[in-house]
Amino acid sequence: MVNMMQKRQFSIEYAPVTKEHLRAIERKYYSLIRKTIKEQLQFEPDIEARNRKPLVRQIAFEAEWEIRFGPNNRFRVFHDIDHDNAKVSILAIGEKVRNRLFIGGEEVNP
Numbered sequence: 001m002v003n004m005m006q007k008r009q010f011s012i013e014y015a016p017v018t019k020e021h022l023r024a025i026e027r028k029y030y031s032l033i034r035k036t037i038k039e040q041l042q043f044e045p046d047i048e049a050r051n052r053k054p055l056v057r058q059i060a061f062e063a064e065w066e067i068r069f070g071p072n073n074r075f076r077v078f079h080d081i082d083h084d085n086a087k088v089s090i091l092a093i094g095e096k097v098r099n100r101l102f103i104g105g106e107e108v109n110p
Contacts, residue, residue, distance in 0.1 A: 008044075011108075012087075014026075017091075022093060023104070023105075036070075041067070046083070053066055055095065061092040062091070065078070066079075071097070075093070076092050077090060
């Protein structure tokens with residue numbers, strides 16, 4: 001008999017400001033963004049991977065983690081993890097254009 005531990009499921013909450021961030025991104029990417037957030041963060045959101053890392057220094061939104069994805073890794077999602085309440089808070093969604101990061105259409109200096 002195999003005893004497998006069930007992975008803990010985290011709820012995903014979006015900060016209200018993320019709606020503004022999405023408006024600056026082409027609509028055709030919305031489903032990719034939603035799908036990737038769910039796949040990457042619903043289970044084991046604190047496991048470091050090639051495109052999911054804790055931030056060395058916090059950005060303006062005070063996020064602790066970042067995921068990168070999409071064509072040429074152009075999208076960035078900044079988030080925090082609340083282990084006690086099994087919750088992931090999406091704080092910012094941005095787009096990287098070359099070496100510049102845009103959140104809500106405005107350039108951010110990380």
